Amino acid sequence: MAAPSVPPLTNFPTVNNDRYFANHPTVTLIEKCSNLQQLKQIHAQMLRAGLFSDPFSASKLIQSSALSGFSSVDYAHKVFDQIPQPNLYSWNALIRAYATRSQPLSCLSVFTRLLNDCSEKPNKFTYPFVIKALAKLKCLELGKGIHGMAIKEGLCSDLYVSNCLIHFYTECGCSDMASRVFSSMPERDVISWNSMIDGLAQNGFVEEAIEIFCRLEGEGVRPNDVTMVGVLTACRKKLDVKVGRWVHAYIEKNGIKRSLILCNAILDMYTRCGSVQEAKRFFDKMVEKDIISWTTMLVGYGSLGDFDAARGLFNSLPSKDIAAWNALISAHEQGGNPKEAISVFNELQLSKTAKPDEVTLVSTLSACSELGAIELGGWIHVYIKKEGMRLNCHLATALIDMYSKCGDLEKALDVFNSMDNKDVFVWSAMIAGFGMHGCGVYAMETFEKMQEAKVKPTAITFTNLLSACSHSGLVEEGREFFHLMEPVYNIVPGVEHYACMIDVLGRAGLLEEAMELIKNMPVARSASVWGALLGACRLHKNVDLAEEAWEHLHQIEPQNHGAYVLLSNIYTNSGLWDKVSELRKRMKDAGVKKEPGCSSVEVNGAVHEFLVGDNAHPMSKKIYSKLEEIAGRLKSEGYESKKSELLPMVEEEDMQEKALNLHSERLALAYGLITLKPTRRIRIVKNLRVCEDCHSVFKLVSKLYDREIVLRDRYRFHHFKGGSCSCNNYW
DNA sequence: GTAGGGTTAG
Numbered sequence: 143m144a145a146p147s148v149p150p151l152t153n154f155p156t157v158n159n160d161r162y163f164a165n166h167p168t169v170t171l172i173e174k175c176s177n178l179q180q181l182k183q184i185h186a187q188m189l190r191a192g193l194f195s196d197p198f199s200a201s202k203l204i205q206s207s208a209l210s211g212f213s214s215v216d217y218a219h220k221v222f223d224q225i226p227q228p229n230l231y232s233w234n235a236l237i238r239a240y241a242t243r244s245q246p247l248s249c250l251s252v253f254t255r256l257l258n259d260c261s262e263k264p265n266k267f268t269y270p271f272v273i274k275a276l277a278k279l280k281c282l283e284l285g286k287g288i289h290g291m292a293i294k295e296g297l298c299s300d301l302y303v304s305n306c307l308i309h310f311y312t313e314c315g316c317s318d319m320a321s322r323v324f325s326s327m328p329e330r331d332v333i334s335w336n337s338m339i340d341g342l343a344q345n346g347f348v349e350e351a352i353e354i355f356c357r358l359e360g361e362g363v364r365p366n367d368v369t370m371v372g373v374l375t376a377c378r379k380k381l382d383v384k385v386g387r388w389v390h391a392y393i394e395k396n397g398i399k400r401s402l403i404l405c406n407a408i409l410d411m412y413t414r415c416g417s418v419q420e421a422k423r424f425f426d427k428m429v430e431k432d433i434i435s436w437t438t439m440l441v442g443y444g445s446l447g448d449f450d451a452a453r454g455l456f457n458s459l460p461s462k463d464i465a466a467w468n469a470l471i472s473a474h475e476q477g478g479n480p481k482e483a484i485s486v487f488n489e490l491q492l493s494k495t496a497k498p499d500e501v502t503l504v505s506t507l508s509a510c511s512e513l514g515a516i517e518l519g520g521w522i523h524v525y526i527k528k529e530g531m532r533l534n535c536h537l538a539t540a541l542i543d544m545y546s547k548c549g550d551l552e553k554a555l556d557v558f559n560s561m562d563n564k565d566v567f568v569w570s571a572m573i574a575g576f577g578m579h580g581c582g583v584y585a586m587e588t589f590e591k592m593q594e595a596k597v598k599p600t601a602i603t604f605t606n607l608l609s610a611c612s613h614s615g616l617v618e619e620g621r622e623f624f625h626l627m628e629p630v631y632n633i634v635p636g637v638e639h640y641a642c643m644i645d646v647l648g649r650a651g652l653l654e655e656a657m658e659l660i661k662n663m664p665v666a667r668s669a670s671v672w673g674a675l676l677g678a679c680r681l682h683k684n685v686d687l688a689e690e691a692w693e694h695l696h697q698i699e700p701q702n703h704g705a706y707v708l709l710s711n712i713y714t715n716s717g718l719w720d721k722v723s724e725l726r727k728r729m730k731d732a733g734v735k736k737e738p739g740c741s742s743v744e745v746n747g748a749v750h751e752f753l754v755g756d757n758a759h760p761m762s763k764k765i766y767s768k769l770e771e772i773a774g775r776l777k778s779e780g781y782e783s784k785k786s787e788l789l790p791m792v793e794e795e796d797m798q799e800k801a802l803n804l805h806s807e808r809l810a811l812a813y814g815l816i817t818l819k820p821t822r823r824i825r826i827v828k829n830l831r832v833c834e835d836c837h838s839v840f841k842l843v844s845k846l847y848d849r850e851i852v853l854r855d856r857y858r859f860h861h862f863k864g865g866s867c868s869c870n871n872y873w
Numbered sequence: 874g875t876a877g878g879g880t881t882a883g
Binding site: 198201202205231234235238266267268269270271273274300301302303304305306308309331332333334335336337338339340341366367368369370371372374375401402403404405406407408409410413432433434435436437438439440441464465466467468469471472499500501502504505 | 875877878879880882883
C-alpha cells in the first residue's frame with residue numbers, strides 16, 4: 143500500500159472526541175487493510191499524527207486489530223495501552239475484542255479494570271460483551287451479579303442486554319431464569335425468540351422449545367434460518383421424525399433461507415431420528431456441502447451399523463479432519479465393534495492426517511473398556527498427560543470407566559482423586575467402578591461425598607448405586623436408596639432401577655419380596671426384571687418361581703439363550719433331567735443358539751481372543767499342553783471338577799469333562815500364564831458369566847501358580863489371589 | 874454522533 147500523505151497536524155483540532163478525527167484519511171484507511179503490515183503502517187502514522195489523543199480513532203484501530211483475521215487481540219491490547227486517556231468507547235472496544243476472540247477471562251479482567259479506572263460507568267454496549275464471556279465460562283453466580291448491576295443501571299430494558307442474558311442463562315443450564323428474562327422483556331425481536339428456542343432445546347426441554355416456536359408464529363414474528371436450526375435441535379433430541387418432517391416442510395413452504403448450517407441441521411435431524419434414507423435423499427440434493435455434511439452422513443451410516451458405507455464415505459473424503467475420524471471410530475465403538483474402533487484409531491495415529499482430540503480419546507477409551515484393553519487404555523492416559531491436555535470431566539469419566547472395566551480399580555481411583563471439579567458423570571462412573579468390583583461400601587461412601595460436594599445425582603447414579611448394593615449384598619441399604627429416590631431426589635424409579643432392586647432382594651433370598659415388587663411395578667416389566675428374578679431362583683434353587691420368571695422372560699425375548707441356560711442349570715441342580723431334555727428340545731425347535739463363550743486376554747497391547755474349544759491361535763499347542771499341566775497339578779491337589787453347570791447343553795456325556803477344559807476363559811488363562819511374566823496380573827474378559835467350575839479352578843490356580851488373576855465376566859469382576867476370590871462366591 | 878446479540882457434525 144502506498145503511504146498516504148498525512149496532512150499536517152495543525153490543520154486538525156486536537157481536542158478529544160472531535161468528529162473531525164473520524165474523517166481523517168488515515169483513520170478511514172484502517173478498514174481497507176488486508177494484512178498486519180499495512181495495519182502496522184497505519185498504526186505508526188496515527189501515532190506520528192497524534193491521532194491517539196482521540197480515543198475514537200485509536201479504538202477504530204483496536205476493532206480492526208481484534209476482528210480481522212490477520213491480527214491478534216494481543217496487538218489490540220497494545221494499541222489500547224497507547225491511548226493516553228481511554229474513554230468508555232475504547233474500553234468497550236477492548237472488551238469486545240476479548241469476548242469475540244474467545245478469551246473470556248481476559249475480557250472479565252478488562253471489565254474489572256474498567257470499573258476501577260474509567261470515569262464512566264459501563265453502558266448498554268459493555269454488558270452484552272461481558273455477558274457473552276460469562277456464558278462461555280458458564281459462570282452462573284458471577285453472571286447473576288452482573289445481571290443485578292445491569293438492572294441497577296436500568297439497562298435491562300435494552301434488547302441486546304436481555305438477549306445476551308437469555309443466551310447466558312441457557313448456557314448455564316438455567317432455563318427458568320432465561321424464561322424469566324424472556325417474559326419480562328418489553329419488546330422482543332427474532333433473536334430473543336431464537337435464543338429462547340435454542341436454549342430450551344439444548345437443555346433438553348424439547349416440548350417447551352417447540353411450544354415457544356408455535357407462540358412465535360402466533361405473535362406474528364417471522365422465523366428465520368437460525369430459528370429453524372433451534373427447532374430442529376429439539377426434534378433431534380425428541381427423536382421425533384414426524385415433527386422433524388413437518389419442520390422440514392415448513393422451511394420449504396415458508397421460503398426460509400436454506401443456509402448451509404440449516405441444511406446440515408435438517409440432515410442431522412433425519413439421521414438422528416433414524417431415517418437415514420431421507421437423510422441420504424436430502425444430502426444428494428444439497429447444493430453446497432461441507433465437512434460437517436459429510437460427517438453427519440457418515441454418522442448416519444454408522445447408526446445403521448452399515449460399516450462398509452461409512453468406510454466408503456470416509457475414504458471418499460478429500461480431506462479428513464479429526465471429526466471425520468471420530469465419526470468412524472465412534473460408529474464402530476457404538477455399533478458393538480470395539481476391535482475395529484481401535485484399529486481405526488491406530489490407522490489415525492499412523493496416517494498423521496489429524497491429531498486425536500478429546501472426542502477421539504473418549505471413544506477409543508470406551509472401546510478399550512469393552513475389550514479390557516488396559517495397555518492401550520493406559521497408553522492413552524499417558525498420551526493425555528504428555529500432550530498437556532486438560533483432564534476434563536469427559537476424559538476423566540472415560541478413564542475411570544476404562545480402568546474399572548479393565549480391572550484396575552486403584553488406577554481408576556487415582557484419576558478420580560486427581561479431579562478438582564467432578565461432575566455427576568465422574569462421580570457416577572466411580573460409583574459404578576466400586577460396584578462392579580464388589581466394593582459396595584465404598585460406592586455408598588462415594589455417594590455421600592458426592593452429596594457433600596452438592597452434585598445432584600441422576601437416574602444413572604442410582605442404577606450404579608443399586609447395582610453396587612446387589613453385588614455386595616447390601617439389602618437394607620439398597621431398599622433405602624430405592625425408597626428415597628423419588629421423595630428426596632425427585633427421580634422416578636425406572637425399569638432399570640426395579641431390575642436392580644429385584645437383583646438386590648433376589649440374591650439375598652427374599653424372593654417373595656422381589657415378586658411383590660414386580661407385581662406392584664408401575665412401569666412395564668422388562669426382560670431384565672425377569673432375568674434378575676430367574677438368576678435369584680438359580681441361587682436359591684426355586685424351580686417353580688424360576689419357571690414363572692422364565693415364561694415371562696421368554697415372552698419378551700424368545701431368542702434369549704442365556705435364559706435357556708439359566709433355567710436348564712436350575713433343573714440340573716434339582717435333578718430334573720426330564721425337564722432338562724424337554725427344554726433342550728424346545729430350544730432346538732425355536733432355533734435358539736447358545737452364544738459361544740469368548741474370552742480375551744491382553745498381552746503386550748494386543749488383545750487375544752479365544753472361543754470355546756478354540757484351536758485357531760498360533761500357540762494353540764502350547765496352550766493345550768499348559769491346560770493339561772494345570773489339570774494334573776489340580777488333580778494332585780485333590781481337586782475334582784463339578785460338572786453340573788452349563789453341561790446339559792453339551793450333548794455327549796464323555797465330552798463333558800473335556801468341554802469344561804475347553805471353556806474360553808481357561809484358554810485365555812493358559813495363554814496368560816505362558817506369555818505374561820510371573821509378576822504380572824492376568825486380566826481376562828469373558829462375554830458370558832463364568833461357570834462354577836472355572837471359578838473354582840481360577841481360585842486354585844491363583845494359589846498354585848502364585849498369580850493374581852482378574853476376570854471380568856458378563857456381570858462383575860472376580861479378583862483371584864492366594865486361592866480366594868473377591869466376590870466371596872456371591873455372584 | 875461513531876459499537877452490540879442467536880445457529881450445524883463427534
